[in-house]
Amino acid sequence: MSRVPLNAESKQIGKNGALRLLADLDSEGCTGSVLISAGTLAAPEAARRMLKHDLENSTAEQVIEVVGDSDTGAAIFNCPERIVAIQPPAPLTVDACESGLLADPLRDLLESNPVIGVVMLRLGRYAVGVLRGDKMLTTKTDSRYVKNQHRAGGQSQRRFARSRERLIRELYDKTCDVTRTVFEPYLGEMKYVMLGGERGTLDGFLKRCRLMQDLESKILARRLSVHRPDRKALDGISYEVWKSRVTFFERG
Numbered sequence: 001m002s003r004v005p006l007n008a009e010s011k012q013i014g015k016n017g018a019l020r021l022l023a024d025l026d027s028e029g030c031t032g033s034v035l036i037s038a039g040t041l042a043a044p045e046a047a048r049r050m051l052k053h054d055l056e057n058s059t060a061e062q063v064i065e066v067v068g069d070s071d072t073g074a075a076i077f078n079c080p081e082r083i084v085a086i087q088p089p090a091p092l093t094v095d096a097c098e099s100g101l102l103a104d105p106l107r108d109l110l111e112s113n114p115v116i117g118v119v120m121l122r123l124g125r126y127a128v129g130v131l132r133g134d135k136m137l138t139t140k141t142d143s144r145y146v147k148n149q150h151r152a153g154g155q156s157q158r159r160f161a162r163s164r165e166r167l168i169r170e171l172y173d174k175t176c177d178v179t180r181t182v183f184e185p186y187l188g189e190m191k192y193v194m195l196g197g198e199r200g201t202l203d204g205f206l207k208r209c210r211l212m213q214d215l216e217s218k219i220l221a222r223r224l225s226v227h228r229p230d231r232k233a234l235d236g237i238s239y240e241v242w243k244s245r246v247t248f249f250e251r252g
Contacts (some may be wrong), residue, residue, distance in 0.1 A: 002249075006063070007250055008066060008247050008248065008249045008250075009247065009250070010066065010245060010246065010247040010248075011242045011245075012245055012246075013244055013246055013248055014174065014239050014242060014243055014244075015089075015110050015134065015205070015239075015242040015244075016202065017241075018088075018110055018244045018246070019110055019111075021084070021086070021108065021117045022103045022106065025077055025084060025101055025206050025228055026124075028079040028081070029079065030077045030078060030079040030080075030100060030101045031078050031079070031080070031099065031100065032053075032055075032077075032095070032097070032098070033054075033075070033077050033100065033101055033102035033185055034051055034053070034054055034075075034076045034096070034097050034102070035048070035076075035077070035079075035092060035095060035096040035106070036050055036067075036075075036076070036092070036095060036100060037074070037091070037092050037094060037095050038072050038091040038092060039073075039193075041068065041074060044068055044097055047064055047068070048060055048061070049063055050095065051063055052066065053146050054078050054097060055173060059249075060221050062141055062249070063085055063247075063249070065078055065081065066211050066247050067087055067247070068247075071091070072086070072087055072089065072090055072091045072220065072222075073088065073090050073092030073093075073218060074086065074087050074088075074092070075105075075106045075209055077093065077101060077103075077139075079141065080163065080233050080251075081251055082249055082251055083248075083249040083251075084246065084247070084249075085129075085246070085247040086106060086244050086245075086246050087245040087247075088109055088110065088244050089110075089222075089241060089242045089248075090109060090114060090192055091192075091220075091236075092105065092106065092109060094111045109130050110244075112133065113133030114129060114132075114191040114192060115128055115132050115137075115176035115189045115191055116130070116190070116191065116193070116194060116195040116241060117129075117131075117179075117182075117183050117186070117192070117194070117218075118130070118131060118193075118194050118224070118234075118237055118241065119175070119179055119194075119195050119196070119205075119212075120195070120196040120197050120210060120224065120226045120229035120233060120234075120237070121171075121175055121176075121195070121197040121202055121229060122196070122198050122201060122226075122228070122229055123168065123172070123198065123201055125141075125142070125143045125230065125246040126141065126143075126171070126175040126178065126229065127140075127226075127230055127233055127234050128140050128141070128175070128178055129139035129150075129170060129182065129229070129234050129237065129242060130186050130190070131238055132240070133238075133239075134238035134239075135238070136214050136234065136238065137186070138185075139182070139231070140178050140181070140182050141229065141230050141231050141234060143177070143248065153178065168204065168228055169208065172204060172208040172209060173208070174203050175205060176205070176208065176209035176210070176212070179209070179212075180211050183211070190215075190218065191237070192218050193212075193219045193224075194219075194220050194241055195219065195223055196224030196225065196226040196229070196233075196237075197226055197229060197239070198225075199223065206219075217250055219245055224237065224240045224241065225240060226240075
């Protein structure tokens with residue numbers, strides 16, 4: 001049985017980094033693997049029962065506390081010097097408890113080529129694209145003027161606020177129209193949608209855009225890190241899309 005880990009450290013790593021990590025684990029003599037699908041992880045008691053096949057109760061609880069909010073599932077590997085929990089970039093569909101290292105399902109996921117829609121949005125600018133695996137298939141980016149916040153008071157402020165709200169709605173509607181045009185040829189095979197930008201702006205967009213409501217079941221919770229939605233951001237977005245969150249529980 002495992003001893004309780006003394007500390008945990010989490011970080012984000014890209015696809016190649018995650019594949020290298022799996023190769024490293026292959027040489028560490030891991031004694032157990034627990035793969036928890038996104039659906040099972042949403043039921044914490046079921047996930048706990050799976051983890052307690054291989055870990056002490058307190059250790060299992062610590063792992064669940066770290067990975068329990070993932071909507072893509074988790075792969076947990078119990079090795080002599082550490083426990084490694086990987087939350088993949090896309091949903092893991094396998095539930096398994098195995099002796100030794102069971103890395104193939106996660107490796108297959110990382111090497112897969114699903115169609116993924118991407119929408120990045122900040123006030124004044126949007127960028128939309130479609131990926132197959134980590135290859136960009138099509139993109140569209142543009143800017144649309146939105147006034148900055150107004151500091152004056154009275155009627156002037158109210159007129160300014162109404163004008164600004166109208167400009168924001170127009171930005172949402174334009175982004176929605178462009179997203180529909182970019183996504184439409186791939187909607188039949190699109191497995192996931194990922195969003196990036198300002199959370200408040202994205203929340204307003206999701207409420208305003210009917211297409212996003214229709215695709216709600218495919219939208220992953222993780223938000224992509226993007227400072228400026230433009231062509232440069234799209235060129236590098238596949239790395240962000242394919243990041244995994246990895247937590248290392250080091251043994252003392």
